Amino acid sequence: METPDLLPGTLDMLILKTLTRGPNHGYGIAQHIHRISNDALRIGEGSLYPSLQRLLRSGWVTAEWGISETNRKARYYRITPAGRKQLAAEVKSFDFLISAIARVMEGA
Amino acid sequence: MKLWNTVWYWMGRARQDSELAEEIRLHRERLEEQFMAEGMPREEARLAAARQFGNSTAVIEESREQWSFAWLAGASKDLRFAWRLARRQPLLSVAAVLTIAFAVGANTAIFSVIETVLLNPLGLREADRITVARVRIDRLQFRHVQTSAVEFREVQSMTDAFAAAAAMEGRYWTARTGGEPIRLRGQAVTQDFFQVFGERPGMGRFFSSEDRESVVLSHGLWQSEFGGDTSVLGRTLMLDDKPHRIVGVAPAGFRFPANAQAWTPLILEPQRLQRRGYNMSLWVFARLKDGVSLAQATDRVSRHLEALKSSAEGRELSRSGYGIEVDPVAHFVAGDMRRPLWLLLAAALVVLLTGCANVAGLLLTRSAGRRREIAIRISLGAARGQIIRQLLIESLLLAALGGICGLFMAGGAVSLLTRLVVPRREWLALVTLDRELLLYGFGLALLSGLLFGLTPALQLLRESQASAMVRGGRRRFQDVFVTGEVAGAFVLVVMTILLLRSLWAVERIQPGFDTANLATAFFIKPKNDPGFLERLRGELNSGPGIDSAALAFPLPFSGGGLTSGFNIRNRQRQEGEPEWHGEAYLVSPEYFRTLRIPLLRGRSLTAGDNDTAPVVCLIDARLAERFFRGQDPIGQEIAMYKGWARIVGVVGAIRGTTLEEGSRPVVYYSLDQVPFFPQAGIVARSAVPSAGLIRQAVRRANATAPVYDVRSMEDRMAESLGIRRVMTLLLAVFGVISLLLATVGLYGVVAQVAAERTTEIGIRMALGARPGQILTQFGWQGLRAGVIGVGCGLAASAYANRHVEAMLYEVRLFEPATFGPAGLGVLALLIVAIWWPARRASRIDPQSALHYE
Numbered sequence: 001m002e003t004p005d006l007l008p009g010t011l012d013m014l015i016l017k018t019l020t021r022g023p024n025h026g027y028g029i030a031q032h033i034h035r036i037s038n039d040a041l042r043i044g045e046g047s048l049y050p051s052l053q054r055l056l057r058s059g060w061v062t063a064e065w066g067i068s069e070t071n072r073k074a075r076y077y078r079i080t081p082a083g084r085k086q087l088a089a090e091v092k093s094f095d096f097l098i099s100a101i102a103r104v105m106e107g108a
Numbered sequence: 109m110k111l112w113n114t115v116w117y118w119m120g121r122a123r124q125d126s127e128l129a130e131e132i133r134l135h136r137e138r139l140e141e142q143f144m145a146e147g148m149p150r151e152e153a154r155l156a157a158a159r160q161f162g163n164s165t166a167v168i169e170e171s172r173e174q175w176s177f178a179w180l181a182g183a184s185k186d187l188r189f190a191w192r193l194a195r196r197q198p199l200l201s202v203a204a205v206l207t208i209a210f211a212v213g214a215n216t217a218i219f220s221v222i223e224t225v226l227l228n229p230l231g232l233r234e235a236d237r238i239t240v241a242r243v244r245i246d247r248l249q250f251r252h253v254q255t256s257a258v259e260f261r262e263v264q265s266m267t268d269a270f271a272a273a274a275a276m277e278g279r280y281w282t283a284r285t286g287g288e289p290i291r292l293r294g295q296a297v298t299q300d301f302f303q304v305f306g307e308r309p310g311m312g313r314f315f316s317s318e319d320r321e322s323v324v325l326s327h328g329l330w331q332s333e334f335g336g337d338t339s340v341l342g343r344t345l346m347l348d349d350k351p352h353r354i355v356g357v358a359p360a361g362f363r364f365p366a367n368a369q370a371w372t373p374l375i376l377e378p379q380r381l382q383r384r385g386y387n388m389s390l391w392v393f394a395r396l397k398d399g400v401s402l403a404q405a406t407d408r409v410s411r412h413l414e415a416l417k418s419s420a421e422g423r424e425l426s427r428s429g430y431g432i433e434v435d436p437v438a439h440f441v442a443g444d445m446r447r448p449l450w451l452l453l454a455a456a457l458v459v460l461l462t463g464c465a466n467v468a469g470l471l472l473t474r475s476a477g478r479r480r481e482i483a484i485r486i487s488l489g490a491a492r493g494q495i496i497r498q499l500l501i502e503s504l505l506l507a508a509l510g511g512i513c514g515l516f517m518a519g520g521a522v523s524l525l526t527r528l529v530v531p532r533r534e535w536l537a538l539v540t541l542d543r544e545l546l547l548y549g550f551g552l553a554l555l556s557g558l559l560f561g562l563t564p565a566l567q568l569l570r571e572s573q574a575s576a577m578v579r580g581g582r583r584r585f586q587d588v589f590v591t592g593e594v595a596g597a598f599v600l601v602v603m604t605i606l607l608l609r610s611l612w613a614v615e616r617i618q619p620g621f622d623t624a625n626l627a628t629a630f631f632i633k634p635k636n637d638p639g640f641l642e643r644l645r646g647e648l649n650s651g652p653g654i655d656s657a658a659l660a661f662p663l664p665f666s667g668g669g670l671t672s673g674f675n676i677r678n679r680q681r682q683e684g685e686p687e688w689h690g691e692a693y694l695v696s697p698e699y700f701r702t703l704r705i706p707l708l709r710g711r712s713l714t715a716g717d718n719d720t721a722p723v724v725c726l727i728d729a730r731l732a733e734r735f736f737r738g739q740d741p742i743g744q745e746i747a748m749y750k751g752w753a754r755i756v757g758v759v760g761a762i763r764g765t766t767l768e769e770g771s772r773p774v775v776y777y778s779l780d781q782v783p784f785f786p787q788a789g790i791v792a793r794s795a796v797p798s799a800g801l802i803r804q805a806v807r808r809a810n811a812t813a814p815v816y817d818v819r820s821m822e823d824r825m826a827e828s829l830g831i832r833r834v835m836t837l838l839l840a841v842f843g844v845i846s847l848l849l850a851t852v853g854l855y856g857v858v859a860q861v862a863a864e865r866t867t868e869i870g871i872r873m874a875l876g877a878r879p880g881q882i883l884t885q886f887g888w889q890g891l892r893a894g895v896i897g898v899g900c901g902l903a904a905s906a907y908a909n910r911h912v913e914a915m916l917y918e919v920r921l922f923e924p925a926t927f928g929p930a931g932l933g934v935l936a937l938l939i940v941a942i943w944w945p946a947r948r949a950s951r952i953d954p955q956s957a958l959h960y961e
Binding site: 025026027044045046049050052053054056057058059065072073074075 | 113114117127128131132134135137138139160161162163166167168170171172173174175
């Protein structure tokens, strides 16, 4: 099955959305997105980590080391209040975009 | 938030990097395990994980880049590129850096002087609110001279215009602080002096109305003579053997006037207030009242002068062109240096601008070779902003290097300046390069970098977008540059020639006496030693090695004369006759023999003209010719310095103030017949001028008498020429440099045009054009820029002339001797600059030219 390209900028949104369920580590985030989208969205780890760093820099997530459910060391990311605000804004503009695209597609 | 996170990240960057690597490693392990759990063998799982993850080093790289300051990284890349480019063409880069360095250095150094004397005169607080009131008397050609006590009281009484006024009078003291007697320079000042300048005492207090024999020390004197001892207050300082109580110390920043070491109270005796013009020895300073402008204060003073006219005295005053002028205190500090300083700054700016134009031309020439590179980069998607940034960084790099070198040059120049000792220019020692000036210099360099960088950058961008058609536009740019350069250089060359001719004329002036091999010095007459002068004269004239020596006050070229009006017995001044005004010299009889001033008529002074004999005097030829035209002055009586004195002889006129100033009418009195000043000068002629001989003679006469200001007569004269020489030299340096820049600039333009049109020339030659035709074609093109430049320069020099007029001596702007050499010189250089590349163009071999591209 072909993995569709993500719309630019949506990866940040997906990560933030995932983190609203609770703190998670990079592997867990990738797994979660993969699973929830019914295997449709596979996140390349190559873009996951730069994206996480970008979120850290913007102050939307924080990170700290912890022990994973399988008793391993892992770095856990946690969404911040600023991150939630950002997520709300991104969801809103994403919805707007999607409905606009849908209208165009229906009209065609 | 973002910035703070970024800073935080960069502070712990190494740890952050290793954590990221660790995180990624753990992630890959989990992936491998997952694949193995799905049934893959270990080795295959490892490969699958690696495939899915991609190059983990690249991931780390990219993750790290999220944190970088993108523009900074780009700029540093550009900077490195610019540095490589600069090193690839070292000659061009060095030329650009040196040009900017010199221009920035000259500008900064001159600006630091202007800052010290004009903008922030001697660091005075609110200097723009402090004014100096000075007298002018047009009939005597007096301008900006000291006032008498009457004017001071008048200014002081104008309380509607001035908040406070003070007067000061110069003083020299012999001070004893323990060891050797030292000579101090200072000022006697009225009570409000420090208040006018808004100063508070550094220690102790300033003067009150009760102070008589008190003294306030300058911070410098307090440090040097008292070691900064805080217990000096209340101690006694012996000034001229009179005890003075030290009541205060001025703050460190207060140095007014620049050479003052101490201040004493000035008490104006009632008789000084009786007559205007009696003892004009006061400098009057006044602080403008809040809300009153300088113009309003000037107005107030002229209304006062107008009111004076109702009296007979007032009418007489206005006939002689008398007036009181109020100027900013900066004019007092800078004196006659005001215009020359601005002129020098303007000249340095011309050098900076021609330098910029030239560097811009150089960069433009260099960038011509990069047109293709830039076109390719743009077509590959480079943003225009990026390209401009890169070009600008190249020029800013050169500018910054030039600026730094320039600031070092300025530092050297300023430290040289501060070591110059020039009388009446003591403020030179106070010139410093402070932080603001360094910023000014560096800012100037960067600004010029922008200026000479932006033009080629924009031009290049336009070119790379369009065809070679716009290349003509570049030449227009360069034509304007070169025309401007030629104009600027021409102005400086004309100014230089004016000053050089003036200097030459002044240096050739004979002052009227034999100046070679004369040593001069001043001494202070010891108290309680009645036979001192007699002994000193004996020692001087019997001393080994001294041919002839005399005492005199003042000495020629020592900066101070006894100027006074006079009367002639049985005569009234006629209408239209020059003012009866001259200078008195008090001399011993050997004076004329020592200076070799010729006796024209009558007899000289003799030892017999002493205090028991009737008072006699000599007059000089200038006075005789001006006031005794067609009469025999011998036997007539004149009253100037002391009662009626009979004229016994006429001697040759000398110039004794400055060389430029014509000789003034002089009356010579015998030292023995007039009250003696506490100090006097010695002039001694010997085989070689020897200060030591004078010192020894004074010591033999009385070991405690201080000797000071020991210099040869030629040194004194050179001093009056000093500022003129320095000015001329500086202007000449600026002129030559800007001329060279203009020549190189013009050469560059013509050479470049010729290079661009090699093919065209080749075709034309192949079709039968003669080399001469090619030569003329290029020659005219360059010459046009040169001639227009000279024309603009001509107009500009007419304007600039006003600023040097005060320094000119018997030369004028609009005369052939000025414009001839300037015009011919500039044009000759320009023709060389044009001819050289044009001739090369005319010698192009058509064969190779056609294979050129």
